[in-house]
Amino acid sequence: MTESKTDIRLFNLGQLQAQLGKYNWPKFRAKQIYHWLWKKHARSFGEMNNLPKDIIEGLENNFEILPIRVKDEQVSDDGTIKSAFETADKKIVEGVLIPTEKRMTACISSQIGCSLACSFCATGKLKRLRNLTASEIVDQVVEINNQATTNYKKSLTNIVLMGMGEPLLNYSEVMKGIDMITSEDGLGMSPRRITLSTAGISKMIRKMGDDMSRINLALSLHAANDEKRSKIMAINDQNNLDELAEAMIYYYSKTKQMLTFEYIIFRDFNDSLDDARDLARFCKRVPSKVNIIEYNSTDDEQFAKSPEDRVDAFVEFLTKQKIVAKVRRSRGQDIDAACGQLANKNKAELK
Ligand code: SF4
Missing domain, CATH: 1.10.150.530 (DNA polymerase; domain 1)
Structure with a gap:
């Protein structure tokens, strides 16, 4: 035996x-x-x-040693490289390399599948199978860094935990992985170059504050009134906007780090000037900036991309309210680079 x-x-x-x-x-x-x-x-x-x-x-x-390996790789016309990684137990997770003139950003996953089922997200349609280990989180960074140096002769400059899964529901392994990514005994990257994006678990945002986290924190907001937010993010029922704002004020009081709000803008859902007004009001509660993200249409057409003139008017309104807001154009559209989409294609293997 x-x-x-x-x-x-x-x-x-x-x-x-x-x-x-x-x-x-x-x-x-x-x-x-x-x-x-x-x-x-x-x-x-x-x-x-x-x-x-x-x-x-x-x-x-x-x-x-149980490493993850690159199973499938797709390169977009804009240079974005999307990878399906296979874990030692034959599960698929995804990671993306987003090259721009100034940055080489890795978007990595924290769980296999996700339990939160946000209605606009392809990963949310996959059930959560398990948390990734710290070493599987680090492996994604190593593999994507290899892609960056091989294809673009540059090393990674930034990491965002914005792939599959909710990182704050895998807190200890994510933090262990980040320690390894930032440690001199590991990859030696600056924590200021790492952003954790959460759907909003107020208790864990407070914990990050207590732990004096040195990485950046982003909240996937997507709607700044509870009724709308609960429609697309069920997690909002247990962590409403007031609770999240209070948790973020606490986080800021501990870390003095400005928050980022991610806001995917959908046509006729959250792209009106009333929505912009709600968003501006919310942003003023805590030192923050906003990334307005264009929606990357999936095959499942419950949502649509907001037209450019609506997005421009939305941003102009925020700017007049002295909110720092930037539009992030979607990358890798031709290869389904939206969160969860590649793994969705491989979902037979996720079962
Ligand atoms: S958006 Fe994030 S938290 Fe929501 S279902 Fe997708 S992976 Fe999970």
Whole structure:
């Protein structure tokens, strides 16, 4: 009977030293192994060519590395690269590389599927299968960084947790992953370059404040009155706008970090001047800026893209109210780069 092996990347350096201590290997080996795992992103113990053979064998017999791999890759006309990643247990998650002149941004996932079922989101149509581990979160960054350097000769500059899943419902693994992405023992990226986007879990926004988070926080708002927001985001029933505003005021008091509100603008749903007025009122409650995001139409036509003149009038209204608002044009439209769409195509494998 074969004994089950332990995922070696579940351990931080101290825990790994304790684990490896059981085998009486010299202490410095743990550091070397850790370096291979997190700096060089080794996918097998055999690659660790500065370790003696007996240690490699010992590792192979007792531990395993469970990386995600790129299963499918689509390149948009605008250079956006969308990947379907396969986990070791054969589930699909998605990640996107968004190259612009100034930035190389990775959009990564935090869960396989999502339990929140926002009505405009393709991922919301997939049930949540499980949370991603911290190492699977880091792996997406490593793979997308490889795509950036291979295709554009540039490294990643920014990371947004805006792919599949609600990151605040996988808080501990997401934070562990971010520690690894920002740590000098890991990828060494600045936390200021990382944005976590939430559908709005007020309790966890407060927790981020208590934990003195150094990353940026964005709220997927999409409507600034409760009736409308609850229509498209069921989570609003337990976390209404007042509660969210209070949680964000608390978060700001702890971190002094400005919030971002994401607002997908849909035709005849949330693109009127009354909607802009609601949004301006909400924004004034906490130091913030707004990203107005053009809707990327899916096959499932419950929503439509707002016409350009409506979007322009909406933004003009906000600007007159002294709200900082920018329009983000959709990227990767020809390859279904909207949240959840690629994995939806692979959904047979998600079952
Ligand atoms: S928008 Fe985000 S929170 Fe809502 S269903 Fe999609 S992935 Fe989940």
